[in-house]
Amino acid sequence: MITLYYDHNSYASMKVLVYFSEKKIEYNSHLFELLKQEHILDETYKLINPKGTVPALKDGDIIVCNSTDIMEYVSKKYLPQSDVYFDSSISLAVHNFCKQDESLHDPHIRTLSYYNLWMHNTKSVEEKNRILEIAAKHPNKDRGAFLAKAVRGKFTPEEIAIANAAITNALTDVEQKLANNKSDFLFGKKYTMADAVCIVRLLRLRRLGIKTELLKDQSPFTAAYYERMKQRSSFNKLLN
Template identity: 25%
Template sequence: MLADIIGLELDFHEVDFASLEHKSPEYVKLNPMGTIPTLKDGDFVISESHTIMQYLLTKYATKEQQEELYPSDLRTRALINQYLFFDTGIFFIRLKNVILPIVFEGVKGPTEKGLADIDVAFTTLEAYLGDKEYLVGDRLTVADLSLGCTAASMRSVHHLDPVKFPRSTKWLARLEEKPFFKVMLNAVEILKVIANSNQ
């Protein structure tokens, strides 16, 4: 999505997640965490999506795009970083804890605790959003891209209740209207099929 926004063409290699290609010796040599995504830019290799976004912005985006998506203003950037760390340490983990047992352990569906943990994470997101259109105000940043991916993916296993979470629902709908978000919606449909394959 970020590449689309900044006009960067990427050469994709589809990793066979189901066969654990991301855990193969060849892949782990590139990315010792054995996670997706991994970015190879010439002889330089990094992993972790938030780091990749910051790298691509710094190297390939215009100054205007950098300021729009990851502003240099100290407080604004601190807020964005807070949201990125929330995504890495809490929000995405709640999704991972529900999805991975379904995909790899044959669990029939999410547990009540798993769904409750997702709701707690959305409660935090509601507070972060407040009355703003996006996480840091009236403009889209990398924080929205990151948390938007996680929030959209969560809908593959859990209905986002618009009554309990009106701000998150409106924010996600706003993101889904963006042309660049189409790739995420396609991924969510695939994830839904995978998540429901054991039921």
């Protein structure tokens, strides 16, 4: 059986978790707590993902390290040809939406998540120093630098403003897509990877307390979509 390396609270992991739940993909769980830096401290994880990020998937000798790539790999290999994944009339648009979300996540949603959710509570000097020491050992230097910056609370007002603007654009795009598609889903008439990505995006932005009308009445299609997605059993995968 495939093994999924993930953290329940990781944005990129959540996309895969909700998608696997929708598509009834079974897997062994290898859990990490990112906030305890377990993925950095576990030396053997470097052999799975040298970049030291989650999610990652191991299927026999094959390792896939990236949310969109994991969903595509599993869809191609394990879903029947009748699945909407193989619908060539929407597959490129679905792929592009997922890839664009990765660029929204890193750096924008990641910056706001660390700023508003993960690092905002006062940490003791000892705890900060502990995290800084671990950050220096991150297999990916940029990620280590980001973690150090986050724990020092060094995000600039410009970075926060740029992140908020990117999020506003992304939400406008979702509203337009839903308005044009006239279906319960983002693309076509069935649940795709893009829906897994979009519900994770909407949930995270709510958790971040993003104050934009785009998450409320001003975007009726998105509001109705969010309520529909919440009713699906896969949504439970996102709550813990």
